[in-house]
Amino acid sequence: MTQASEISVSATDIAIIGGGMVGVTAALLLAHALPGKRIRLLERFALNNQTPYQPSFDQRATAIAAGSFEALAALDLLAELKPLSGKITQVQVSDRGHWGHASIDAAEHNLDALGWVVPNAALGQCLLQRLAQTPAIECLAPVDVEHLRAGADGFTVATSRGSFHAGLVILADGAEHSALKQSLGLATTHTRYQQQAVIANVQTELPHQGRAFERFTDWGPMALLPLAGSHEAALVWTLNDAQADIATADDNEFLARLQSRFGDRLGRFVRVGKRDSYPLALVQAREQVRSHLVLLGNAAHFLHPVAGQGFNLSVRDIHCLAQVLAESNEPLGSLAQLEHYLALRQKDQWLTTEYSHQLVQWFSSSDWLNVLPRQLGLMLIQALPALKHGIAQQSLGRSLINRPTGPVGERAL
Numbered sequence: 001m002t003q004a005s006e007i008s009v010s011a012t013d014i015a016i017i018g019g020g021m022v023g024v025t026a027a028l029l030l031a032h033a034l035p036g037k038r039i040r041l042l043e044r045f046a047l048n049n050q051t052p053y054q055p056s057f058d059q060r061a062t063a064i065a066a067g068s069f070e071a072l073a074a075l076d077l078l079a080e081l082k083p084l085s086g087k088i089t090q091v092q093v094s095d096r097g098h099w100g101h102a103s104i105d106a107a108e109h110n111l112d113a114l115g116w117v118v119p120n121a122a123l124g125q126c127l128l129q130r131l132a133q134t135p136a137i138e139c140l141a142p143v144d145v146e147h148l149r150a151g152a153d154g155f156t157v158a159t160s161r162g163s164f165h166a167g168l169v170i171l172a173d174g175a176e177h178s179a180l181k182q183s184l185g186l187a188t189t190h191t192r193y194q195q196q197a198v199i200a201n202v203q204t205e206l207p208h209q210g211r212a213f214e215r216f217t218d219w220g221p222m223a224l225l226p227l228a229g230s231h232e233a234a235l236v237w238t239l240n241d242a243q244a245d246i247a248t249a250d251d252n253e254f255l256a257r258l259q260s261r262f263g264d265r266l267g268r269f270v271r272v273g274k275r276d277s278y279p280l281a282l283v284q285a286r287e288q289v290r291s292h293l294v295l296l297g298n299a300a301h302f303l304h305p306v307a308g309q310g311f312n313l314s315v316r317d318i319h320c321l322a323q324v325l326a327e328s329n330e331p332l333g334s335l336a337q338l339e340h341y342l343a344l345r346q347k348d349q350w351l352t353t354e355y356s357h358q359l360v361q362w363f364s365s366s367d368w369l370n371v372l373p374r375q376l377g378l379m380l381i382q383a384l385p386a387l388k389h390g391i392a393q394q395s396l397g398r399s400l401i402n403r404p405t406g407p408v409g410e411r412a413l
Helices: 021-033 066-075 078-084 120-132 179-184 241-248 251-262 310-327 335-363 368-383 385-396
Strands: 012-017 039-042 061-065 086-088 090-095 101-105 115-119 137-140 145-151 154-159 162-171 188-204 211-217 220-226 232-240 269-272 276-285 293-295
Touching (some): 012 021, 012 154, 021 039, 021 120, 021 310, 061 066, 061 120, 061 310, 066 078, 066 310, 115 120, 188 335, 220 251, 232 241, 241 251, 251 269, 293 335, 310 335
Parallel strands (some): 012 162, 090 211, 162 293
Antiparallel strands (some): 061 115, 086 115, 090 101, 145 154, 154 162, 188 269, 220 232
16 A cells, blocks of 8 residues: 555546445455556555544444455455454344244254354454555545546546546545545435434353344344354344433443343353444435446445444445456446446345344334244244254355356346
């Protein structure tokens, strides 16, 4: 990576707007798949591989599924990340106060792990260190992107530090409806869940032993994910807006309410760290591709965190895009190229989005008309290996991450 103090007047092949987890991952995977291409990464915050000040690299942790880890293996990050991460060997799903439950074990799928829970700060540091070691990527940060002007063979990118031409522009600047998206006429559909996610790290009396828990309660779904420490876990607790003030309760009250909803599977909750909360919504771009333009990450689809699929879906998108660009004889960023990419991704995107959305709808209600079917559903998942395998493969992303792309022009789903 080269740091640009003044922007070069020379063109670049690919400009990526947004230097968060998705933007940096895209830059690295594209540089690996497209040797010889010049990539310019633009970010409005300073990027530092020692202490990355970027909202994407905050105190949260991200569950990276086995399929996503396979895609990231090309970046040679796994040896650095694994010692910092919690290994998921089993996922337990339960519904508080009801008898339905299901579990998925890594051994059932011939895996060492279903995934890894990586602290965002650690992931950010590893990604940015790899960025610094990649000469094909030029990083321009901090910088504001002021305008994008479409041309026949790409975009003119106007920034607070100069302008340049890019053959392909990737928007990875988050779910917010920015002035940049507005200027391009990029609209979104926006579904508010009237919920908040409360996030914190907690310490437990008993070791987690690699178990991740998805617990559906009358207060909303909660996920407890194993961290590297044997008694440390990352909590994501979904609460209705009216209940989200628990995030500001004192530690004892918070832990007592958490204990009453989660139960004693890990003994007592001993300690809770800093708590944050943020509103939840399903945000989907109406257009993900145009000629010489593609949206990735939350800019394309911002999901409810209940199933932990947001970043994993984005990694699969990036992996597929890199394959399509590498295998295509079309000009970089051509509409045919990008429509082919989108056609290959539509089924997985739809399934993953619906899976996350329907979990929220079914498990956020205490109405018996919803309770009975979901109990039967959990029992069927546990009783039918083929059904469990299909759900696990979708969550892991393994069957989709390595799917061949085929030639441009094929519209496979």
